[in-house]
Amino acid sequence: MNTTLRTLTVALTTALTSTWAMADNAIDFHGYLRSGIGVSSDGGMQEWQKNKLGRLGNETDTYGELELGSQVYKKNDVSFYLDSMVSMVSDGSNDNETTIGNDAQFGLRQLNLQIKGLVPGDKDAVIWGGxxxxxxxDLHIIDTKYWNISGAGAGIENYSLGPGAVSFAWIRGDANDVDYRVNNDNNVNINYLDLRYAGLKPWQGSWVEVGIDYAMPNPTNTQKSYGGLYDAxxxxxxxxxxxxxxxxxxxxLVVQYANKGLAQNMVSQGGGWYDMWNDTSRATGYRIINTGLIPIxxxxxxNHVLTWGSANNITATTDKTRLISLVGRAQYQFTNYVRxxxxxxxxxxxxxxxxxxxxxxxxxKYTIALALADGPEFMSRPELRIFASYLTDGxxxxxxxxxxxxDTWNYGVQVEAWW
Structure with missing residues (x-):
């Protein structure tokens, strides 16, 4: 595993730096991190129902993303951009956290090519693959992506049409470990067709986006022979x-409808993953989200997030599931750097x-925190927080x-940054 990661890192670095040298372009460096230390009556910090109660003072992991990208070709309106990202997650409990024993897990999150200027009639539209x-x-304060069809794929993005722009993509997001009986053939191929239209402004200050995602399970012949869950x-x-x-x-305001293996997203705070673990042949679900950031x-x-979700028949034994969640985060700026x-x-x-x-x-969950940040804006980061959280099971x-x-208390210090 370490050898594979080293090989991947060297290959990415070599490709980007050599291309950068030929194109005489800078390398863009982006990323995200969260990490810190915490304690509770249970020993280490306890993380509980983060996506329903809020993430502040309720996250126990160390997580990071490092992104390198470069425009490797540019002539007139035509450009080619290469992008890459790796991630790491661990529980932050030790000095040296490696892949041995799964102390830390590394992932390849992005590796793609984006081409601009070659779509007839729209020089700003993007052809992409990877x-x-x-x-x-995203709903940041509950760490939830409510619309998230990510993975390997290809598409055309932001093609101007009327007052807005249309995007179409074919993306793969397989389901894992569906049936223990099918040795070495557990993953089920899931293909998504994603169509979106964004940019419609029915009145001043408004913005509308609509979309449809169509998920298609594509089992192998061996998987089909077992039937059951593979007949999704x-x-x-x-x-x-x-x-x-x-x-x-x-x-x-967000309104969503989903059926079959996508219905459970309406009550699981998911963004579009397909459930192959349950009989979802009759499943349907709805979700309404209201969120906002208001400077008082x-x-x-x-900042607030209200979620109401409803789903029926998401398993063979479940009749209906109902969810309501409300999270609010208030921030008072004492100085430009202290909040x-x-x-x-x-x-x-x-x-x-x-x-x-x-x-x-x-x-x-109730959390209070004193934080240092690089500016007075609500979402300004980096930020370092000292916090105390009270959690109780209703x-x-x-x-x-x-x-x-x-019930329990969490105490700790956390840093969060994106760049």
């Missing part, structure tokens, strides 16, 4: 959203089964302290 994050739509149907996810400038910030005063601002942050979150989820029984989940289950208590 592996990439594809137009991900094609699924569809429809997304529509409208954003509005508001008081110097914005508010966004010059120093005080508020106070408070985040509160709550959720409730109920699964009702075909036999009439049900399973309820709920919880709350169903009074013994979720924490080695399954002896229904």
């Amino acid at each position: 592996k990439r994050y594809y137009q991900r739509h 149907d094609n699924g569809v996810m429809l997304t529509g959203e409208i954003s509005q400038d508001m008081f110097g910030g914005y508010n966004k 005063t010059e120093r005080f601002s508020l 106070g942050i408070g985040e509160a979150g709550a959720f409730y989820q109920k699964d009702t089964y075909n036999d009439g029984s049900n399973y309820k989940q709920s919880g709350e 169903e009074k289950r013994d979720t924490f302290r080695d399954n002896t208590a229904s």
